[in-house]
Amino acid sequence: MDLRMAPAVLLACLSLPAIAAGQVVPATPPPTSPPAIEPFTLAQAVALARGHAPAVRAAQARATAESDVAQASRRWRNPTVDLSIENLGPQDLQHDAFAWFTQPLDVGARRSTRIAAAQASRDYLTREVDAQRRGADVAVVEAYLAVARARQAAGLLAVHERAIEEVVVLVRRRVAEGVAPEGDLRKLEAEQARTRVAHVRADLDLRQRALALGVLIGQEGAGLAERVVVPPVPPVVATDVAAAVEQRADVRAAAAWLEDRKTNAAAERALGSTAFAATGGYKRTSGFNTGTAGISIDLPVGLRNTPARLRAEAEVTAATLALEQARAAGRADVEQALLAARVLGEQATRVATELVEPAVVAQRAARAAFREGTGDALALVDADRVYLDTQREALAVQLDAAAAAIRARLALGEDPLP
Secondary structure, eight states: OOOOGGGHHHHHHHHHHHHHHHHSSOOOOOOOOOOOOOBBBBHHHHHHHHHHHHHHHHHHHHHHHHHHHHHHHTOOOEEEEEEEEOOSSSSSOOEEEEEEEEEEOOOHHHHHHHHHHHHHHHHHHHHHHHHHHHHHHHHHHHHHHHHHHHHHHHHHHHHHHHHHHHHHHHHHHHHHHHHSSHHHHHHHHHHHHHHHHHHHHHHHHHHHHHOOOOOOOSOGGGGGGBBBBOOOOOOOOOOOHHHHHHHHHHHHHHHHHHHHHHHHHHHHTTTOOOEEEEEEEEETTTTEEEEEEEEEEOOSSTTTHHHHHHHEEEEEEEEHHHHHHHHHHHHHHHHHHHHHHHHHHHHHHIIIIIIIIHHHHHHHHHHHHHHHHHOOOHHHHHHHHHOOOOOOHHHHHHHHHHHHHHHHHHHHHHHSSO
């Protein structure tokens, strides 16, 4: 199966409404071509969304700050200075003064685990940037394809509305000449009104979806409705599913979070071990000035940071389970996306011949019979309605095939477009 054939089929489908409209009698002169509108591609939308998405920018800010934190974690803890004076009071006693300087000694596991925890947190937030960027990709792809779908629906209804209008003009003339019943004219007018209402609603849906797309990319959405184009079906290469799952942004973020929780638990355990601090200072007692020096030892007895350590170990268990869930969900997502891409891609290659062409033949036959006076207007309306429905379904299949291929690439951890 070659999914890249789908754009050619789609172009053939899109050209059918204009061909059918040109067969309506009487013919109208071709209108003046409007100025060309610069298309707005899906690749442009994805690039703009990545740069604009607040969630991505917030994740980048946190990752940048955590990188600085990882560098700062190598510094020694702040020293403390204690100043005191004794023999204060109404008695005429000689005052004794003391000045103590204490420097905690960051050595052994306390220092190494603190640095490792800061680096793991930095790595996790870096992975979180990728996960947020992937989420922005998914959101903008969905919004873009929704605009493309709404635009094609509005375009089909516009062509159908013009075709019915021309038929109504012709039937009205026949009714005035007494060769066609007025009931057929009224039914055609009702169909014309129904199509006009559907066209208005489709245009409204198109504008609303374009505004939603504009919010995601940080641009004015009103002008996007006419610039969005149906994206080509990107190639999907089925690789090793297990390896593809490990490359997904959400799975890599979950793995980084587990490593972050493990290093945090190690740091909490280290805080319950023996801690040392060097002390030195000056004292003046009984008129003598002397220096002092010593070692302060925090003995690992009593609480030993037990509450924080237990909470950290529970977080490790939770992160392990979250990684398992992310891998299972990622594998299911990859398999579902590849299945949808294959099935819809195959269907898209056959939609023109199996669905559209029979409806075109039936519409042409109904129009020919109507022109020759052997067919009635209601049969023509039915043929036009079947043609419209098949066109909608064909476009839906083409867009679904493109969407499935793009989702498959995202599920495999790849960019939405090559």
